[in-house]
Amino acid sequence: NTYNALRLSGSKLICQKSTIGEMQETVIFEPKLNVFKTYDELEIKPDEYTIVLLCVKSKDTIQASLDIKNKFTDKTVVLSIQNGVENEERIASVLGYENVMGALTTVAAETLEPGIYLQKGNYGLLVGELPGNEKLAWEHRLRIDVIADIFAKAGIIIKKSSNIYYDLWSKLVWNAAFNPTSVYYEATVGQLLANSETRKEIIGIMAEVKKIAELCGFKLNEDVDHKHLSRTDVPEWYDFRTSMLQDFQQGKEIELDELLGVIVSSAEKYNYSVPYSKTLYQKLKNKLSTGLLAKKV
Incomplete structure (x- = not known):
């Protein structure tokens, strides 16, 4: 299954992009990953800010939110990177409205086999605060700006949404x-x-x-x-x-x-x-x- 594949072999991402009529392919291999079966296995430090990327299917949103709640702190924010328009409210019903942000990807991707993925075209990540949360701050800076910087340090450029x-x-x-x-x-x-x-x-x-x-x-x-x-x-x-x-x-x-x-x-x-x-x-x-x-x- 996916857990064992990632734990034992890491992940392989095949990126395909068409440029001037030619298909270019790049392979990104991560041989060693820290993989956990449950959120409870993670070491969450209450004095540190925690960003959770929630990428489960919509039917699992509530259960995943309940799992996160077991180790939830006032410095935790959950980014819902899911399809649909109702997940943010579901997460908020468990973890609180101010602790949720919305996000979406613009990417065409397929799972070729557990741990091996195909990405077609460019990848994009759009992140935004929920209405009313736009001025929430971390360390005297807008929370969304802090998160954008964290992603940038990891090599992921995000766009900020003014209306998620x-x-x-x-x-x-x-x-x-x-x-x-x-x-x-x-x-x-x-x-x-x-x-x-x-x-x-x-x-x-x-x-x-x-x-x-x-x-x-x-x-x-x-x-x-x-x-x-x-x-x-x-x-x-x-x-x-x-x-x-x-x-x-x-x-x-x-x-x-x-x-x-x-x-x-x-x-x-x-x-x-x-x-x-x-x-x-x-x-x-x-x-x-x-x-x-x-x-x-």
């Missing part, structure tokens, strides 16, 4: 469309976009998510869906399997409710019709409950 929920909703426009669709049709990103019917579904869902975001108080850029589509509809993304498809193919529970169900339930709340999202959600629910396979594209 806005950015999370912007990312959901892509996730809600591509992830569930890829599972239902069991297809790569390129296969979905190459088929006129599935391409139409994806475009329809992205438009619906954009509208639901507006109803929830986050009016996204008009062209956010078009930008998502243009950056995805490129040769290097053709064989990319979404994270939800990877989970499905490995027999893991998928984040259907967190990425698409939230759109359907929000639409019901605001009495707004989302036919593309609702149809796919129901079809995928049925597929998961019956084990029926959809017609592959």
Whole structure:
């Protein structure tokens, strides 16, 4: 499993990037990693600031937060690096609103096997304070600035978000469309976009998510869906399997409710019709409950 692979062999990251029509590949190998099975195994010093990167699937958010609470101090902050728009509130319900920050990645990555990962294109990390927490400080400096410096020393450049929920909703426009669709049709990103019917579904869902975001108080850029589509509809993304498809193919529970169900339930709340999202959600629910396979594209 992943724990044993990382503990015994370390990690290997294969980075692929297309430059002027040529694919460049860089391999980053970390032979020795400090790996722990549980948060309780970590040595947390109460007089030191602690940054926790919470990267679990949404269904595990509450349990992970409870595990962190066992060794929680007033100098701990949790960065939620997860898909969806509800995880920050879930963490806050356990650890306190002022101790949570939001974050998101912009990266296409696959697990080739435990401990070996493939990254396509550039990697980005966007971090932001939750509304009302913008002026929280560590050692007389804005907390987010301190955290940005810590990441920079580790060679990771982060961008600071002035409205993290806005950015999370912007990312959901892509996730809600591509992830569930890829599972239902069991297809790569390129296969979905190459088929006129599935391409139409994806475009329809992205438009619906954009509208639901507006109803929830986050009016996204008009062209956010078009930008998502243009950056995805490129040769290097053709064989990319979404994270939800990877989970499905490995027999893991998928984040259907967190990425698409939230759109359907929000639409019901605001009495707004989302036919593309609702149809796919129901079809995928049925597929998961019956084990029926959809017609592959």
